[in-house]
Amino acid sequence: MMQVPCPSCGPRHAGEFGYVGEIALRPDPSSTSPGEWREYLYQRRNRADWTVERWYHRMGCRRYFVVERHTVTHEFRTP
């Protein structure tokens, strides 16, 4: 189980966190199309590379934060 770098608490066991997922920008609900909205809801790139994603420090400071993680090596870096 990897460690996730929380910006306020430092590196902590991944089990303390909720994984929100790859960042997906929410379209404007008043002008969106079904295709664009469902892209936001369901489509993730899931590349074997650096991804920008959101985590939630559920058992710590309860902050949602954005980090970059390499999906192959599990390295983290701050975007």
Add this chain to the structure above:
Amino acid sequence: MMRRATRTGMKVGSHRVDPRPGEVIDRTTSFEFTWNGRPHAAHPGDTIASALAASGVDVFSRSFKYHRPRGLLTASYMDPGCMLQVGDEPNVRGAHRLVRPGMEVSSQDTWPSLSFDVKAVNELARRALPAGFYYKTFMKPARLWPAYERVLERFAHGGRLPAWDASTGSFDQRFAHPDVLVAGGGPAGIAASIAAAAAGASVMLVEEEHELGGHLRWGDEAELSALRSLRDSVAATPGIEVMTNAVVLGRYDDNWVSIVHRGLPHVEERLVKARVGALVVASGLIERPYVFAGNDVPGVMLSTAVRRLINLYAVRPGDRAVVLTANSSGDAAVVDLDRAGVEVVHVEDVRRGGDVVRVRGRSRVRSVELGDGRSVRCDLVVTATGWTAPVSLLTMAGDQPVYVATGARFRPDCANLPANVLATGGVVGDGDLDALVDHAAAVGHEAARRVAGDPASPLPQLDVAPHPALFRGRTHGIVDFSEDVSSKDLFSAVEEGYRSAELAKRYTTATMGPLQGKLETVNAVAVIAEATDRTIAECGTTTWRPPYAPVTLGALAGAEREPVRRSPMQTWHEAHDAVALQAGAWIRPDRYGDPNSEVAAVRDGVGIIDVTPIGKLDLRGPDVARLLNLVYVNKWSKLEVGRVRYGVMCSDDGVVIDDGVTGRLGDDHYLMSTTSSGATAVWEWLELWLQTEHPDWQVHVTPVTTAYASINVAGPRSRELLARVVDDVDLSSDGFPYMHVRTGTVAGVADCVLWRIGFTGELSFEVHAPAGYGLHVWEALVEAGSDLGARAFGVEAQRILRLEKGHLIVGQDTDGLTRAGSAGLDGLVRLDKPDFVGLPELVWHEDAGDGARLVALRTTDATTLPAEGSQLIAETGRLCGRVTSSRFSPTLGRMVILAQVDATLSPPGSEVTIRLVDGGTVRAVVSEHLAQVDPEGVRVRG
């Protein structure tokens, strides 16, 4: 059970020799245990296998496929020949588990007995049981597979499982954060620990055996003396936690390491999960068997096995020995055998061209044929033909072992290891004791430096010494002792095209048994290399995966540590015969007596229910209304102070995720309620929207679920009851109308929040009192209502009441696909709001007009209750929905049912058929309203 041996004269083993300097048994006492029902004697410190060997037992088990007799091979944890049944515990490693007084030990999977096993006829049919036998024989026709399965089960190898309800002892888990974890407590591991601790690191030293020391334990006088001084240093060095009878199971990301710790007082097994600064692997070497005909006959043992038996347990492993030696371990075994009074009739030295061709014998070695063709009578054949480096922890960290041809073994490359994983000792290379200890001390010191944040500096080398390459001799023999796979089987697999080591392994099941390749992988690779005319380096080795050693499901599951939540009134409930219900994290009263009479009390008089588990969030700030407008599908901007409103939350896919009421207590102060199970999720949901989409909004969210004890007072006489304990709130229907909130004093407790809402469909008030006064308020209500017939009701009565009223429960009457419209909430959803979570999907859903709808069904049969989950069938015969909630209604004297049904069948009057669990059917008609009791809502507004 413990008796003095000398006084009783109990026989303590015909094969026990005079005291050895390093022996671990306590000869002053002995005790009895049973083996296959017969009593045997043992000393404290004996393993099951050593005690049995001391009384002359040769055969411990039968082999997996051919049921050949098997004796001791390694006399260690990984001995494939002595997996035993102890009491109701199967698959006990008999050469590792310490024997205890009264222990009932038996052999596994032998019938009718170990000495005469019927299934040994398998061996006569050996030609009919080739490699891949199962795949070839039992595949077709597929319809016969169940029959094959029954036959194969009888031949399956393993012990008896305990009865499902048998007590299995207690299991436990522990978390640890050592700076340095050293895997392996031999001389290198000990030296590395001492150096790391001396450099200031906290150290955990993990050893598989019952004592520290590794191979020094069964060594000569000089080695024993070195061991004593190493042990003394460990004891004298602060900061080292020693864990014996414990094994590192695996290494995961960021040095997350799992360890199984066995045989603790009162704990069978403990799983230790450690976040380790630096992992030092000092796993030593495993002696490798030699492949030749008869290499599995009882009496063929590794040099380390006879040295353990003689030096640790003072057991004479045979009478006449032939030793095949290629190294110093074999040479030392010759000396040990001689000192133990075993006649060493011949030493066959590989370094001078010696070899062993085959062993003859069945239940015990009778003779051995040497390389020059001579046959020598003996009952013990000892082999010392080389070593395997247990690199598995290193490969889990990214290492790719390389084959060192001159040393005839794989060694770790260490080039791909992260900086926080290091290795030392035999697994890395060879040297005398001083060289090993020096290397380990350097590695331990370096590990501590790296943990302290110093840059990595290069580590000293430890080279693999030359060793003759010995894997398979001139004949075919067993490669995998636990799976009964011979070198001939591997040759057959290669002939059939399985040339890759990974494929041949899976086809023959070599390395896939209980030992998971520790003894047999390198021999298997060597045989495959030979059969495919490649080098071992070209063949490569197979992949090691965690766990390194077996671990019980009990240890993985650990002790039950889920906290249970109890409301402040739970003691009262228990004192009043409440039947407990575990609902999520909460223990709640399901009922106190008959739920139907509890329902009647609420409909006719007054009842009180503990609803403390309802989620409660305190919301403060100028932007709360904007937040409510965003997360609820209905409108919130105009909620006045003192009002309460019901709201439904959807996620952005339009699916209903929670519901509840929220009241406005002040200009910038709201109290939100959620479903009991959704309390945490809603809190996180609000934080998600506040922190990510609208960080500029000023809202402070505080979870107060357990800060308040919540009591719902429901029924036509609820106002009358409440008036007796409240005097600073006007409870009249004009002063405190339906869907309003007040704060006031209840039973003398100030700062209570009162909501006028009606989940049950009756006039009702929900009191939220500071939790510390919850029991007091509850008891005050019970006492004040005694002459009104007030009674406590449980969750079951509440479920009936709400179902009669047609109120849905999110998660029960909705599922992960139910959009707000499908839940019958269209009237609530305000699609004209500029934004709320789920808006676009709900617009499109309404436009499409399809999907399911929540309806109430009415059946004509008043006695048949369709189970929740029963399917609905349309006239055409197709499935058209399912029952989501169903109960008998004591108020109406018939069934009340909520169901999800296709939109086309949702108009009132539509007919559907409910298919019952027993296969029968019941006709049902869609009702006009979800509510069956008081659909106009007169009672709640009373």
